[in-house]
Amino acid sequence: MSVVFYLIAALTIAGGLAAVLLKNLVHSALAVTVAFGGLALLFLSLDAQFAGFAQILVYIGAVAILIVFAILLTRGSDLPKDGVFSRTWIVGLVIAAGSFAVLGWAVLASAPSMSQQTAVPAVTVHDIGVALVGRYVLPLEIVALLLTAATIGAVIVAMHEKGGAK
Amino acid sequence: MIDKTIISNLDQIFLLLQHWLVAFLPVGLQPVAAVLLSVVAIVCVFPALFALTTVFERKGLGRIQNRIGPNRVGPYGILQPVADGIKSLTKEDIVPSSANAPVHFLAPMGLVVAVFMGFAVLPMGRNMVLVDMDAGLLFFFAMGASTEVSVFMAGWSSRNKYSLLGAMRAVAQMISYEVVLLLSSVAVVMISGTLSLPKIVDAQNQYTWGLPHWYIFTPWGLAGFVMYAIAATAETNRSPFDLPEGESELVAGYHTEYSGFKFALFFLGEYLAMFSISGLGTTLFLGGWSAPLSSLNFIPSWIWFFSKLMLSIFVFIWMRGTLPRLRQDQLMNFAWKFVLPFTLLNLMVTALWRFMGEGWERWVVCSAILLGVWVVMGRIEMRSEHFGPRSYRYAE
Numbered sequence: 029m030s031v032v033f034y035l036i037a038a039l040t041i042a043g044g045l046a047a048v049l050l051k052n053l054v055h056s057a058l059a060v061t062v063a064f065g066g067l068a069l070l071f072l073s074l075d076a077q078f079a080g081f082a083q084i085l086v087y088i089g090a091v092a093i094l095i096v097f098a099i100l101l102t103r104g105s106d107l108p109k110d111g112v113f114s115r116t117w118i119v120g121l122v123i124a125a126g127s128f129a130v131l132g133w134a135v136l137a138s139a140p141s142m143s144q145q146t147a148v149p150a151v152t153v154h155d156i157g158v159a160l161v162g163r164y165v166l167p168l169e170i171v172a173l174l175l176t177a178a179t180i181g182a183v184i185v186a187m188h189e190k191g192g193a194k
Numbered sequence: 195m196i197d198k199t200i201i202s203n204l205d206q207i208f209l210l211l212q213h214w215l216v217a218f219l220p221v222g223l224q225p226v227a228a229v230l231l232s233v234v235a236i237v238c239v240f241p242a243l244f245a246l247t248t249v250f251e252r253k254g255l256g257r258i259q260n261r262i263g264p265n266r267v268g269p270y271g272i273l274q275p276v277a278d279g280i281k282s283l284t285k286e287d288i289v290p291s292s293a294n295a296p297v298h299f300l301a302p303m304g305l306v307v308a309v310f311m312g313f314a315v316l317p318m319g320r321n322m323v324l325v326d327m328d329a330g331l332l333f334f335f336a337m338g339a340s341t342e343v344s345v346f347m348a349g350w351s352s353r354n355k356y357s358l359l360g361a362m363r364a365v366a367q368m369i370s371y372e373v374v375l376l377l378s379s380v381a382v383v384m385i386s387g388t389l390s391l392p393k394i395v396d397a398q399n400q401y402t403w404g405l406p407h408w409y410i411f412t413p414w415g416l417a418g419f420v421m422y423a424i425a426a427t428a429e430t431n432r433s434p435f436d437l438p439e440g441e442s443e444l445v446a447g448y449h450t451e452y453s454g455f456k457f458a459l460f461f462l463g464e465y466l467a468m469f470s471i472s473g474l475g476t477t478l479f480l481g482g483w484s485a486p487l488s489s490l491n492f493i494p495s496w497i498w499f500f501s502k503l504m505l506s507i508f509v510f511i512w513m514r515g516t517l518p519r520l521r522q523d524q525l526m527n528f529a530w531k532f533v534l535p536f537t538l539l540n541l542m543v544t545a546l547w548r549f550m551g552e553g554w555e556r557w558v559v560c561s562a563i564l565l566g567v568w569v570v571m572g573r574i575e576m577r578s579e580h581f582g583p584r585s586y587r588y589a590e
Contacts, residue, residue, distance in 0.1 A: 052294075054294075054297075055294075055297070058343070061343055065340075077328055077332075077333075081329055081332040081335075082332065082336075084336035084339065085332065085335055088340045088343060089336070089338075089342060090339070092343055093342055093346065096346055100358075100362070153329050153388070
């Protein structure tokens with residue numbers, strides 16, 4: 029664990045904390061963007077170029093923009109009167125702790141099964157491409173189908189307004 | 195015949211200069227200093243090019259619009275950018291009182307930083323690339339995508355309806371055309387089999403009968419380049435896709451509420467984005483730094499790269515002086531109903547090209563498919579349009 033790791037980790041955690049603690053919704057969305065960027069840097073520091081850049085492209089370029097658009101289009105950036113904290117925050121805390129425990133258990137349990145590698149495996153973009161359309165072609169197709177369905181659904185939702193008499 | 199060593203020394207002159215300068219430092223500092231020197235070079239060269247381009251653009255537009263253009267500061271107005279720079283540095287920096295100050299402050303910086311990062315992977319000459327990444331193309335697009343956040347930040351934090359509308363337009367437009375930009379570049383990746391930009395240039399740097407193997411000289415490459423050029427124009431918010439800053443409706447779009455040096459940063463960011471996207475187009479389709487004829491290889495590679503870059507900039511200026519601005523619905527229809535389907539078709543044709551193997555058949559088949567679909571799609575989409583003699587409703 030180097031200094032770089034701690035710097036990036038601090039940045040990511042600060043972004044995540046700011047996202048839940050800030051009062052302004054757009055500020056929270058921007059803080060989430062910082063956290064996404066920190067995660068991308070973590071991938072990069074692990075020599076996973078493809079994952080890191082894809083993280084920036086997808087999460088900062090698309091997901092963050094989607095979030096701010098959703099906030100703006102629903103006029104949700106105004107501060108609610110009863111504070112930003114939900115009354116059922118304790119349930120949320122339990123769910124979050126539960127999912128964290130499951131994830132942590134899975135990671136810790138999988139650690140011994142991995143061979144103690146000394147050298148970093150060199151994964152090139154070419155290998156990722158071959159794996160994507162070879163071994164993992166079925167998941168890829170399922171994701172593609174899901175996205176197509178989502179697109180068609182979005183078109184139908186958008187078309188609905190035209191038919192309604194106004 | 196000029197001596198071979200002089201030619202190769204001229205070709206590598208910046209690298210030699212870098213090695214010579216770095217050699218003065220202790221060995222431990224040398225790698226860091228080498229990278230720093232390259233970064234400084236990029237940070238100096240492109241803003242200088244930006245300053246030249248603003249004069250070039252104003253003079254060119256002036257010529258197109260039958261007027262003279264700037265001609266007061268220096269000979270032929272060449273020192274105009276210096277005057278503009280001093281003006282923007284000395285102007286008062288106004289932040290609207292209802293603006294969201296931190297976000298308002300961070301937006302221009304985020305934009306310029308993200309745009310500068312894109313230059314890191316562009317090969318600007320033989321061996322002249324700052325970082326040769328395995329996934330360089332992906333890095334470039336990742337940086338391009340993160341400028342959208344800055345644009346949104348600028349528009350939202352200004353608390354101005356024009357800024358917000360401009361930012362929404364800009365982001366919607368950038369997302370729509372980014373899909374096309376990515377997909378048209380994927381065709382190149384499919385043929386060259388790599389995401390590393392120097393390797394893509396190497397793949398094009400071969401000659402048959404003295405003619406280069408640039409991708410633009412293949413059917414799929416030409417179609418891909420046209421689609422890339424359209425998407426690049428939209429991505430950089432240049433005319434005819436400059437709705438986000440349509441001055442007749444939105445004052446200046448997302449940077450309406452910026453003044454002084456922050457405005458200059460936005461201006462710089464816009465032009466730098468233009469340079470970097472032209473540089474990427476040059477690298478992907480126009481052979482990067484390779485010479486257009488094998489007999490012209492004695493001219494240094496960086497001269498070719500920057501000539502191609504400036505040629506693209508000239509075309510950008512030319513289009514700005516020629517084409518009227520699109521409407522919002524025309525912009526979106528054009529992107530999703532014509533450019534995107536055609537780019538997807540181009541991907542199929544590229545795969546066909548790849549698997550048909552060498553020979554003249556693939557030239558005929560691929561050209562026929564692309565041309566046929568181009569004509570049919572054009573006919574179908576233009577069917578509802580009626581072009582007759584222009585009629586003036588109010589100016590008769």
